Amino acid sequence: MTRTIDLAVIAGDGIGQEVVAEGLKVLDAALTDVTVRTTPYDLGAARWHRTGETLTDEDLAAIRQHDAILLGAVGDPGVPSGVLERGLLLRLRFELDHYVNLRPSKLFPGVSTPLAEPGEIDFVVVREGTEGPYVGNGGAIRVGTPHEVANEVSVNTAFGVERVVRDAFARAAARPRKKLTLVHKHNVLVHAGHLWRRTVERVNAEFPDVTVDYLHVDAAMIFLVTNPARFDVIVTDNLFGDIVTDLAAAVTGGIGLAASGNVNPDGTAPSMFEPVHGSAPDIAGQGKADPTATVLSVALLLEHLGLGDAAARVERAVAADIAARGTTPRTTSEVGDALAAAVAEAQPVS
Amino acid sequence: MTRTIDLAVIAGDGIGQEVVAEGLKVLDAALTDVTVRTTPYDLGAARWHRTGETLTDEDLAAIRQHDAILLGAVGDPGVPSGVLERGLLLRLRFELDHYVNLRPSKLFPGVSTPLAEPGEIDFVVVREGTEGPYVGNGGAIRVGTPHEVANEVSVNTAFGVERVVRDAFARAAARPRKKLTLVHKHNVLVHAGHLWRRTVERVNAEFPDVTVDYLHVDAAMIFLVTNPARFDVIVTDNLFGDIVTDLAAAVTGGIGLAASGNVNPDGTAPSMFEPVHGSAPDIAGQGKADPTATVLSVALLLEHLGLGDAAARVERAVAADIAARGTTPRTTSEVGDALAAAVAEAQPVS
Ligand SMILES: CC(C)[C@H](C(=O)O)[C@@H](O)C(=O)O
Ligand SMILES: CC(C)[C@H](C(=O)O)[C@@H](O)C(=O)O
Numbered sequence: 001m002t003r004t005i006d007l008a009v010i011a012g013d014g015i016g017q018e019v020v021a022e023g024l025k026v027l028d029a030a031l032t033d034v035t036v037r038t039t040p041y042d043l044g045a046a047r048w049h050r051t052g053e054t055l056t057d058e059d060l061a062a063i064r065q066h067d068a069i070l071l072g073a074v075g076d077p078g079v080p081s082g083v084l085e086r087g088l089l090l091r092l093r094f095e096l097d098h099y100v101n102l103r104p105s106k107l108f109p110g111v112s113t114p115l116a117e118p119g120e121i122d123f124v125v126v127r128e129g130t131e132g133p134y135v136g137n138g139g140a141i142r143v144g145t146p147h148e149v150a151n152e153v154s155v156n157t158a159f160g161v162e163r164v165v166r167d168a169f170a171r172a173a174a175r176p177r178k179k180l181t182l183v184h185k186h187n188v189l190v191h192a193g194h195l196w197r198r199t200v201e202r203v204n205a206e207f208p209d210v211t212v213d214y215l216h217v218d219a220a221m222i223f224l225v226t227n228p229a230r231f232d233v234i235v236t237d238n239l240f241g242d243i244v245t246d247l248a249a250a251v252t253g254g255i256g257l258a259a260s261g262n263v264n265p266d267g268t269a270p271s272m273f274e275p276v277h278g279s280a281p282d283i284a285g286q287g288k289a290d291p292t293a294t295v296l297s298v299a300l301l302l303e304h305l306g307l308g309d310a311a312a313r314v315e316r317a318v319a320a321d322i323a324a325r326g327t328t329p330r331t332t333s334e335v336g337d338a339l340a341a342a343v344a345e346a347q348p349v350s
Numbered sequence: 351m352t353r354t355i356d357l358a359v360i361a362g363d364g365i366g367q368e369v370v371a372e373g374l375k376v377l378d379a380a381l382t383d384v385t386v387r388t389t390p391y392d393l394g395a396a397r398w399h400r401t402g403e404t405l406t407d408e409d410l411a412a413i414r415q416h417d418a419i420l421l422g423a424v425g426d427p428g429v430p431s432g433v434l435e436r437g438l439l440l441r442l443r444f445e446l447d448h449y450v451n452l453r454p455s456k457l458f459p460g461v462s463t464p465l466a467e468p469g470e471i472d473f474v475v476v477r478e479g480t481e482g483p484y485v486g487n488g489g490a491i492r493v494g495t496p497h498e499v500a501n502e503v504s505v506n507t508a509f510g511v512e513r514v515v516r517d518a519f520a521r522a523a524a525r526p527r528k529k530l531t532l533v534h535k536h537n538v539l540v541h542a543g544h545l546w547r548r549t550v551e552r553v554n555a556e557f558p559d560v561t562v563d564y565l566h567v568d569a570a571m572i573f574l575v576t577n578p579a580r581f582d583v584i585v586t587d588n589l590f591g592d593i594v595t596d597l598a599a600a601v602t603g604g605i606g607l608a609a610s611g612n613v614n615p616d617g618t619a620p621s622m623f624e625p626v627h628g629s630a631p632d633i634a635g636q637g638k639a640d641p642t643a644t645v646l647s648v649a650l651l652l653e654h655l656g657l658g659d660a661a662a663r664v665e666r667a668v669a670a671d672i673a674a675r676g677t678t679p680r681t682t683s684e685v686g687d688a689l690a691a692a693v694a695e696a697q698p699v700s
């Protein structure tokens with residue numbers, strides 16, 4: 001019997017549509033005994049402009065039924081800041097309990113990096129996805145007056161920190177270097193920081209072969225450009241993770257290559273895979289977007305669904321394609337076609 | 351009549367002592383008609399180990415009487431995280447209302463940078479210094495239990511944001527490029543972010559010749575390594591400023607060169623000048639520390655006290671020294687002596 005993957009697809013706005021089409025092409029090419037059934041969800045700026053809706057309870061209930069979600073990018077300049085972020089993207093991450101926001105950073109041979117001497121960069125950031133300053137527990141009084149006070153609250157729980165820290169340790173233990181770096185700012189954010197620190201120390205006892213170190217987020221910035229090769233697995237909170245991963249993407253060739261998974265490791269809801277980049281309205285519809293980040297997100301999706309061989313084929317195809325890239329620009333679908341062909345060729349004979 | 355500068359000196363721990371000695375040497379050399387009177391304050395890890403005190407009310411009252419403060423670095427591994435940061439460094443910044451945390455980033459010719467194509471980097475970060483997640487309004491319940499909740503609160507007021515934004519606009523208006531970039535994360539931290547955004551828009555009306563743009567903090571990370579030359583003046587909150595300025599320091603040659611001023615522009619209390627680096631216990635006492643960041647902090651101090659000519663001489667001496675640096679390492683005091691000599695030579699004949 002053929003296995004079926006039942007995929008929710010939120011292509012979204014701008015280049016989201018274009019890159020997701022290529023991602024799906026490669027996904028199909030990567031699978032032989034597996035059927036992919038896709039259900040498109042009309043979510044994002046276009047939907048909001050038309051209906052004023054970001055994500056209804058019905059949308060959410062329907063999305064919950066799938067095995068996984070592939071998301072392109074959402075947003076356009078006409079939507080006020082925060083509407084789609086809070087109402088759609090973060091709502092999905094929070095409602096579906098995506099507490100592991102997984103962001104690998106790898107410098108593929110042939111990729112141009114802003115660093116003069118990058119070294120071998122190959123690390124994974126495990127960013128907490130359901131707590132921290134992202135919880136939306138802020139508020140403001142006397143808005144628009146000289147007496148306005150606007151607060152933002154970072155919420156960190158033992159439950160929430162421990163589960164993501166344990167996940168990060170497990171990932172570190174499975175990697176050759178077995179090294180975990182906690183990034184925080186516990187000398188200033190003493191309450192949250194000490195919870196993170198104590199948790200890492202405690203969970204370390206369960207993973208005695210993992211070496212742990214700690215960096216303040218500001219010091220992490222420095223190492224990410226002076227010695228990114230020092231990192232293996234980074235675990236950090238939601239906001240620091242946002243910051244660290246964009247810098248990590250920049251030093252490994254830009255967000256055109258940066259993939260991410262919003263993972264619910266407990267399987268109580270579908271996980272969601274998306275490129276780190278946005279909808280890039282300035283280049284939308286021109287076939288200029290690089291679909292590689294989406295294709296690498298598809299690899300993370302395959303890995304998450306237990307299809308590690310297919311994931312590896314996709315990653316190898318990307319690596320080979322990048323290594324062979326010339327200076328002639330290719331269109332979005334040319335890149336997608338090339339990757340799909342390479343992945344299909346790499347099929348194991350069965 | 352000779353003007354006297356009445357300086358509080360907090361040399362602190364580790365290399366703090368060494369670099370401050372050189373900073374004072376250069377300060378003396380830079381001034382002709384001005385007498386410098388220094389009062390050392392015994393603050394930092396050593397004091398804490400001996401007495402358990404970080405900064406007493408008496409210390410603070412005494413420090414308040416000075417014209418300015420020069421600080422080296424404080425801390426050693428024996429002091430629990432947060433004790434000196436909250437009890438001394440941040441207490442000084444908050445009590446003395448250092449709402450402008452000024453951090454210039456300039457790539458001096460001859461400095462080696464991790465970037466392959468750095469371009470001309472010359473910008474200033476105006477980091478808010480008395481609000482944001484640094485206020486210490488966090489707390490935790492059920493500490494050490496599986497039900498612990500640890501919160502951190504970022505407090506942002508119209509009063510606090512407006513005064514630092516106005517300062518940043520004034521600095522931008524005085525620079526050739528007249529460009530101000532707000533860095534925040536208003537799509538997620540909507541309450542604080544929108545206060546910052548609205549404030550920048552409103553104050554812009556008072557500085558119509560300043561061009562304003564906005565970057566999310568994660569996008570700022572990318573530009574800081576791909577196109578740092580795009581920045582002129584950055585204004586941002588306390589935590590984002592901490593992160594941005596360490597990255598800015600890294601791309602302009604490292605924290606060995608990064609100067610900072612904790613400025614009270616209203617003059618209601620003395621401003622404090624300090625290198626961005628820490629006490630570096632690993633190299634302390636060996637004459638290995640680079641005093642350049644402290645010397646550049648002395649330049650900021652001179653500028654703040656209205657001694658712009660002397661400040662310019664110090665900066666030029668540093669630039670010349672850096673450009674001429676060979677590969678032979680010099681001791682801390684050799685660098686200080688060279689800078690002091692160069693500054694003294696550059697005296698205007700009077
Ligand atoms: C769009 C925004 C809400 C989001 C985040 O801050 O998490 C994005 O920057 C990301 O990193 O996925
Ligand atoms: C030591 C610490 C409290 C401080 C900060 O976070 O502001 C330091 O990193 C800095 O940037 O001056």
